[in-house]
Amino acid sequence: xxxxxxxxxxxxxxxxxxxxxxxxxxxxxxxxxxxxxxxxxxxxxxxxxxxxxxxxxxxxxxxxxxxxxxxxxxxxxxxxxxxxxxxxxxxxxxxxxxxxxxxxxxxxxxxxxxxxxxxxxxxxxxxxxxxxxxxxxxxxxxxxxxxxxxxxxxxxxxxxxxxxxxxxxxxxxxxxxxxxxxxxxxxxxxxxxxxxxxxxxxxxxxxxxxxxxxxxxxxxxxxxxxxxxxxxxxxxxxxxxxxxxxxxxxxxxxxxxxxxxxxxxxxxx
Amino acid sequence: xxxxxxxxxxxxxxxxxxxxxxxxxxxxxxxxxxxxxxxxxxxxxxxxxxxxxxxxxxxxxxxxxxxxxxxxxxxxxxxxxxxxxxxxxxxxxxxxxxxxxxxxxxxxxxxxxxxxxxxxxxxxxxxxxxxxxxxxxxxxxxxxxxxxxxxxxxxxxxxxxxxxxxxxxxxxxxxxxxxxxxxxxxxxxxxxxxxxxxxxxxxxxxxxxxxxxxxxxxxxxxxxxxxxxxxxxxxxxxxxxxxxxxxxxxxxxxxxxxxxxxxxxxxxx
DNA sequence: CACCAACACCTATCTGACAAGTCAGATAGG
DNA sequence: CCTATCTGACTTGTCAGATAGGTGTTGGTG
Numbered sequence: 001x002x003x004x005x006x007x008x009x010x011x012x013x014x015x016x017x018x019x020x021x022x023x024x025x026x027x028x029x030x031x032x033x034x035x036x037x038x039x040x041x042x043x044x045x046x047x048x049x050x051x052x053x054x055x056x057x058x059x060x061x062x063x064x065x066x067x068x069x070x071x072x073x074x075x076x077x078x079x080x081x082x083x084x085x086x087x088x089x090x091x092x093x094x095x096x097x098x099x100x101x102x103x104x105x106x107x108x109x110x111x112x113x114x115x116x117x118x119x120x121x122x123x124x125x126x127x128x129x130x131x132x133x134x135x136x137x138x139x140x141x142x143x144x145x146x147x148x149x150x151x152x153x154x155x156x157x158x159x160x161x162x163x164x165x166x167x168x169x170x171x172x173x174x175x176x177x178x179x180x181x182x183x184x185x186x187x188x189x190x191x192x193x194x195x196x197x198x199x200x201x202x203x204x205x206x207x208x209x210x211x212x213x214x215x216x217x218x219x220x221x222x223x224x225x226x227x228x229x230x231x232x233x234x235x236x237x238x239x240x241x242x243x244x245x246x247x248x249x250x251x252x253x254x255x256x257x258x259x260x261x262x263x264x265x266x267x268x269x
Numbered sequence: 270x271x272x273x274x275x276x277x278x279x280x281x282x283x284x285x286x287x288x289x290x291x292x293x294x295x296x297x298x299x300x301x302x303x304x305x306x307x308x309x310x311x312x313x314x315x316x317x318x319x320x321x322x323x324x325x326x327x328x329x330x331x332x333x334x335x336x337x338x339x340x341x342x343x344x345x346x347x348x349x350x351x352x353x354x355x356x357x358x359x360x361x362x363x364x365x366x367x368x369x370x371x372x373x374x375x376x377x378x379x380x381x382x383x384x385x386x387x388x389x390x391x392x393x394x395x396x397x398x399x400x401x402x403x404x405x406x407x408x409x410x411x412x413x414x415x416x417x418x419x420x421x422x423x424x425x426x427x428x429x430x431x432x433x434x435x436x437x438x439x440x441x442x443x444x445x446x447x448x449x450x451x452x453x454x455x456x457x458x459x460x461x462x463x464x465x466x467x468x469x470x471x472x473x474x475x476x477x478x479x480x481x482x483x484x485x486x487x488x489x490x491x492x493x494x495x496x497x498x499x500x501x502x503x504x505x506x507x508x509x510x511x512x513x514x515x516x517x518x519x520x521x522x523x524x525x526x527x528x529x530x531x532x533x534x535x536x537x538x
Numbered sequence: 539c540a541c542c543a544a545c546a547c548c549t550a551t552c553t554g555a556c557a558a559g560t561c562a563g564a565t566a567g568g
Numbered sequence: 569c570c571t572a573t574c575t576g577a578c579t580t581g582t583c584a585g586a587t588a589g590g591t592g593t594t595g596g597t598g
Contacts, residue, residue, distance in 0.1 A: 025503075036579060047552050049318070052581085053325060060329055068580045069559030095430040102383075103431040110375045161364040162372040162442075166435055173431075234294075305548060316583050321550090337549045338590030541598080548591075553584105560579070568571080 015044060015054045023074055024063055034064070034072040090173060090233065097221070097236060098229045100173055105218040107166055108151065112210035115157035116202045123157040124203060130262050131195050140244060143188075144178045145258030150195060152264040157202070175255050176237045177221065179244055180228075187224040191217055284313060284323045292343055293332055303333070303341040359442060359502065366490070366505060367498045369442055374487040376435055377420065381479040384426035385471045392426040393472060399531050400464050409513060412457075413447045414527030419464060421533040426471070444524050445506045446490065448513055449497070456493040460486055 023034055034040070037055065041048040055072060058064045065075045090100075115123070127150055134146035148171065155167040181187050194217040201210035222229065228236060241251065292303050303309070310320040324341060327333045334344045359369075384392070396419055403415035417440065424436040450456050463486040470478035491498065497505060510520060 038579090049553090050551065053322070056322060056325060057329060060326065066580065067559090069561085069578085071560095071579055090431060090434055093430040093434075099429045099431045102429055103379075103435060106375065106379045107435070110372075114371075160368045160371055161362040162359060162368045162439065165359055165362075166372060166376075166438065169435065169438060170431065307548090318583065319581095335549065336591085338547085338592085340548060340591095539598105541596105543594100543596090545594080546592090548589100550588080550590100552587075555583080557582080558580085560577105562577090563575090565574075566572090568569105 010044065010046065012050070012054050012057065015046070015051070016057055018044075019054065019058065020063060032074045034074060036071060090170070095233050096230050097177060097225050097233060100170065100177065100233060101218060101221050101229075104170060104174060105215060107163070107170075108154070108218055109211045109214050111155045111158050111163060111167065112198055112202070112214040113207040114160065114163070115154050116205050116207040116210040118159050119157035119202050123153065124199070126263065127153045127157070127199055127202070131199060133262075134192070134195070140179060140182055141254060143182050144175060145254065145261070147178050147182065148175045148255065149258055149262035149264055152259060153262065154198070154202075156264060172251065172255060173233060173237075175251065176233065176240050179240050180236060181221055181224055183244075184224055187220060191220050194220075279313065279315065281319070281323050281326065284315070284320070285326055287313075288323065288327065289332060301343045303343060305340060359439070364502050365499050366446060366494050366502060369439065369446065369502060370487060370490055370498075373439060373443060374484060376432070376439075377423070377487055378480045378483050380424045380427050380432060380436065381467055381471070381483040382476040383429065383432070384423050385474055385476040385479040387428050388426035388471050392422065393468070395532065396422045396426070396468055396471070400468060402531075403461070403464070409448060409451055410523060412451050413444060414523065414530070416447050416451065417444045417524065418527050418531035418533055421528060422531065423467070423471075425533060441521065441524060442502055442506075444520065445502065445509050448509050449505060450490055450493055452513075453493055456489060460489050463489075 019040075022028055035043075037048050037051055041051040044051065055064065055066065059066060063075060064072055066072045119127075130146050130150040130153060134143060134150065137143040137146050151174065152167065152171065155164050158164070181191070194213050197213040198210050198217065201207075201213055237251075288309075304312075306317050306320055306324070310317040313320065324333065324335065328335060332344060333341055335341045388396075399415050399419040399422060403412060403419065406412040406415050420443065421436065421440065424433050427433070450460070463482050466482040467479050467486065470476075470482055506520075
């Protein structure tokens, strides 16, 4: 590690930090367009490829976005994007569905309670829209999309960016398990009305009721999962991909298109 | 986007997925050493550069680790590493200290309660070690290191990987605020004994007591922060870096060395 | 047996080049 | 004068080949 630093004048990390300070936090690139890679590379005295790798890192963090033929644009931070790496790690870990439900329950209960205090009329309207879409949805995937949108909007309604990030980091996993839960009609029949209970409590500014309804809603999965409860999330996700998606498109694409459609703009609060 | 896919036979994402399935989830590379970049590039019919960028992506996700002169090694996933990108995004967002305390409080209360149920004797011994180190610590940084180690060990004691990841994603931010809190002797005098209260409750398997003590401990910061409470975390972090660190080394280095020292191996649970 | 030097690998990086997308401005045709 | 088209100068993405520097092994020498 140290040897690499000796060889060239600047590390990738150092360059990345310098660039973020200059273009993301700093006031340069006000229109959002950064100088071209050639210019930047020359300016810092590194090769274009080296700079490219640094930019790739920033892109993976969601700080910038590159367009072939156009240039590199500074991007408004997106909570969802930042959390993207996290769930791949969870999928690798030994985390089980039970672990996820436990963590998610606590988090979402807090979100429900805080949303009851803070949700704006616009927040509520968005959540109502998502629930109506869930009722009228045709097919498993549209249902799950509306479902995850509702929960994400609830997290957004807390107006706490940290909570939004935390929920964002498990959104994909929650989506996996929703796909599994919704495929069971009985579970759906029991769980769906609770959405309205939650929303009603939020409207009434009744944090405690919202929390209770959410708790009930999340923990329904504990009964429905049975044997899968202590199975690793990875296996569940794999099965879902095979059974439901049939490799038409990736889970992440479906998820992010849903969040776009329901204008869940996690971040930029 | 589509144009790029047309040009070459395989996307970066597709190759990344193929590689992970083969070497991370799959059984190849049992010793942890992957084939060299030359071989892999030839095998997939892509250039070394292209493969390199894919590997760089995997490395950023903490899936692999490259050693110059040795090769590319498959790496056991580290929860802390996976969450690294998240806090840079939080720092960019408009999140305030109040937001962090709110989210962290709820999360850590749950961790304390669950740790009381599940902590092993080894977990408890590690936490005791960290607390003793905190008492004997000399200087702000060693104190904060012991402090964050204790809280991380508590999260580890839940034996829930998802909770560990969630806590990992805000560890850096918590560390920032600890550095600020510990610099105030009065706050420290009030907050430090609560650590022992928490640990005692964990030992007694008293989840409720552990939760209460943790709640009190976290929310102490609300009094100490005063004007800073609604200031953005970014500013606080910047000030800390300037005042405390004086650019000797980065916050992340200090933090990760602490977690290593106290053998907080978030992940691989 | 101990040592060490040459060698064969590895990754990291640089150079120079070309393909392909994008956009503004010149230019030709109406 | 207006409009449609085309050219050229940008941009990123990718490539092959060469070099630098680290690491481990192997075989020869003392």
